[in-house]
Amino acid sequence: MSDHAVSDRPNPLARNPLDMIASAHALQVQMCDAMERIADGLPDEVDRRLCAQVASCLQFDLPLHHHDEEEGLFPLLMKRAKPEDGLDQILARLASEHSSDNDFASEIAEALETLGQGGRPANPEMLGYMLRGFFERYRRHVHWENQLVMPLARLRLTREDLDELQATMNENRRQAS
Numbered sequence: 001m002s003d004h005a006v007s008d009r010p011n012p013l014a015r016n017p018l019d020m021i022a023s024a025h026a027l028q029v030q031m032c033d034a035m036e037r038i039a040d041g042l043p044d045e046v047d048r049r050l051c052a053q054v055a056s057c058l059q060f061d062l063p064l065h066h067h068d069e070e071e072g073l074f075p076l077l078m079k080r081a082k083p084e085d086g087l088d089q090i091l092a093r094l095a096s097e098h099s100s101d102n103d104f105a106s107e108i109a110e111a112l113e114t115l116g117q118g119g120r121p122a123n124p125e126m127l128g129y130m131l132r133g134f135f136e137r138y139r140r141h142v143h144w145e146n147q148l149v150m151p152l153a154r155l156r157l158t159r160e161d162l163d164e165l166q167a168t169m170n171e172n173r174r175q176a177s
C-alpha cells in the first residue's frame with residue numbers, strides 16, 4: 001500500500017473541528033443558564049463558585065470561540081457558500097454581535113469575579129439587568145449559529161477546509177496561552 005493511498009483515506013480518529021465548535025455552543029448554553037441562576041439569586045443568594053466559573057468563561061473561552069468563528073469558520077464558509085444560502089448578511093450580523101458581546105462579556109466578567117471572591121456587586125440591579133440582556137441575546141446567537149451556520153458548514157466544508165479550520169483553531173489557542 002502506497003503512502004498516497006493511506007493519506008487519501010479519511011482517518012476515523014481525526015477530530016472534526018466542527019464538533020469542537022458544536023461542543024463550545026453546548027457549553028455556552030449552559031453558561032447562559034448559569035447566568036440566569038446568578039441573576040435570579042442577586043444580590044445575596046448567589047453561588048460564588050459559579051460566578052467565578054462564568055467569569056472565566058466570559059473572559060477567556062468566549063473571545064477565543066469568536067476568533068475561531070471569525071478567522072476560521074466564517075471565511076471558509078463564505079468561500080464555499082452558494083448564493084442561495086444567503087450567508088453573507090447572516091455572517092456579517094453574527095460577527096457584529098461578537099464584537100458587542102465581547103465588550104459586555106468583559107464588563108460582566110469583572111462584576112462576577114468580585115462576586116466570586118466574596119464581594120458584593122456595586123449595583124445588583126444593574127448587574128441583573130446586564131446579565132439578563134446578555135444571556136437572552138447570546139442564547140439567540142447560539143441558536144442561529146446552530147440552526148443556520150453549523151448545518152451548512154457540515155454540508156459544504158471539504159476535508160481540506162476542516163484541516164485549515166483545525167489549524168486556525170490550534171493557532172488561536174497557541175496565541176492565547
Ligand SMILES: [Fe+2]
Nearest residue numbers: 069094098145
Ligand atoms: Fe458566534
Ligand SMILES: [Fe+2]
Nearest residue numbers: 025065069145
Ligand atoms: Fe458560536
